[in-house]
Amino acid sequence: MASTAMSPVRGQAGQAEDFVIRVEDLRVEFRTPIGVSSALDGITFEVPRGKTLGVVGESGCGKSVTGLAILQLVPLPGIITSGRVLFRPHDGSEAINLLEYERMGADMRGTRGKNISMIFQEPMTSLNPCYTVGNQIKEAILLHQTKNHKEAKERAIDILQKVGMPNPERIFGSYPHELSGGMRQRAMIAMGLSCTPDLLIADEPTTALDVTTEANILELMRELQQEIGMSIMFITHNLGVVAQMCDDVAVMYLGRIVEQASVEEIFYDPKHPYTISLLRSIPRLGTNRKEHLEVIRGSVPDPYTRVSGCPFHPRCPSFMPGICDKVYPEALHLPSSPQHLVRCHLYNDLNHQEVATSSGDKSS
Numbered sequence: 001m002a003s004t005a006m007s008p009v010r011g012q013a014g015q016a017e018d019f020v021i022r023v024e025d026l027r028v029e030f031r032t033p034i035g036v037s038s039a040l041d042g043i044t045f046e047v048p049r050g051k052t053l054g055v056v057g058e059s060g061c062g063k064s065v066t067g068l069a070i071l072q073l074v075p076l077p078g079i080i081t082s083g084r085v086l087f088r089p090h091d092g093s094e095a096i097n098l099l100e101y102e103r104m105g106a107d108m109r110g111t112r113g114k115n116i117s118m119i120f121q122e123p124m125t126s127l128n129p130c131y132t133v134g135n136q137i138k139e140a141i142l143l144h145q146t147k148n149h150k151e152a153k154e155r156a157i158d159i160l161q162k163v164g165m166p167n168p169e170r171i172f173g174s175y176p177h178e179l180s181g182g183m184r185q186r187a188m189i190a191m192g193l194s195c196t197p198d199l200l201i202a203d204e205p206t207t208a209l210d211v212t213t214e215a216n217i218l219e220l221m222r223e224l225q226q227e228i229g230m231s232i233m234f235i236t237h238n239l240g241v242v243a244q245m246c247d248d249v250a251v252m253y254l255g256r257i258v259e260q261a262s263v264e265e266i267f268y269d270p271k272h273p274y275t276i277s278l279l280r281s282i283p284r285l286g287t288n289r290k291e292h293l294e295v296i297r298g299s300v301p302d303p304y305t306r307v308s309g310c311p312f313h314p315r316c317p318s319f320m321p322g323i324c325d326k327v328y329p330e331a332l333h334l335p336s337s338p339q340h341l342v343r344c345h346l347y348n349d350l351n352h353q354e355v356a357t358s359s360g361d362k363s364s
């Protein structure tokens with residue numbers, strides 16, 4: 001079976017930009033006694049420096065695994081089977097393939113936190129229950145920013161204040177179990193931001209927060225982005241947050257990117273039936289109370305089953321028998337908007353430029 005690799009999003013104007021991270025044909029498998037699940041099946045994208053890429057899709061489409069794979073933190077039995085993760089430091093030096101580093105070696109550990117930080121979805125399992133929140137943030141600062149304990153403590157308290165913690169001095173000395181879910185989430189965010197990374201991978205960072213705190217956190221991320229040129233990979237289900245925060249969007253389905261474009265094109269001119277269905281399922285202000293919210297019919301297939309042809313075909317309202325269930329769609333640049341990429345047979349007869357030529361799944 002052959003597969004195709006998408007060209008990355010190249011910024012809103014379609015021009016090549018300086019990237020902080022470029023992922024090429026990345027594949028991750030989970031090999032278990034019941035079978036092999038392809039969590040990532042050859043994804044390619046890049047995050048331009050100082051910009052925000054939104055990664056959206058239903059649960060189980062591979063969003064979080066993408067973030068974990070960039071940092072070589074995919075939990076066993078998951079393994080990265082192929083691909084490259086190129087990281088370009090802000091000093092302008094050559095891009096480094098992070099997958100060439102030892103998973104737990106000094107180079108990889110030096111990159112995590114300092115150059116690339118991740119805010120995890122589940123703070124209770126990510127914070128160490130044996131250490132105070134302050135100690136955990138201070139440890140990251142001592143490791144990557146300064147050796148001065150007093151200065152590290154001041155910075156930790158400052159960042160706790162910035163993420164909206166009431167009484168940050170007290171929170172500094174608190175253990176994770178003494179905080180509410182929302183406060184633990186803010187502690188995770190503080191830890192992620194404490195070393196002013198080149199790239200922040202934010203995996204559903206504001207899900208547990210009330211809307212006011214969410215707005216403050218998003219504002220803080222935007223401020224830091226402007227201040228230090230930080231790039232953000234924003235993994236979320238929340239398309240409202242994507243509209244507010246992101247420059248570009250990658251839509252994922254079953255371990256593949258099915259559409260990539262600028263945020264304006266995704267919201268105002270979506271092409272892939274899956275993206276269109278996702279957008280139609282957002283509740284809107286002003287709609288008639290008796291109107292039913294549109295849902296995407298069916299559910300995401302079992303990850304151990306390989307769907308023939310287009311992986312979305314069992315649920316697609318535009319399904320074309322004989323094509324969609326037989327042939328895996330290539331990635332195409334739309335002629336009207338070269339930076340807009342889509343994997344769907346509906347666009348095959350357009351005067352498109354086919355971009356994907358590498359090997360991969362093409363047929364059932």
Ligand code: SF4
Nearest residue numbers: 310313316324344345
């Ligand atoms: Fe739907 Fe066919 Fe396009 Fe897949 S290729 S999204 S099944 S129209």
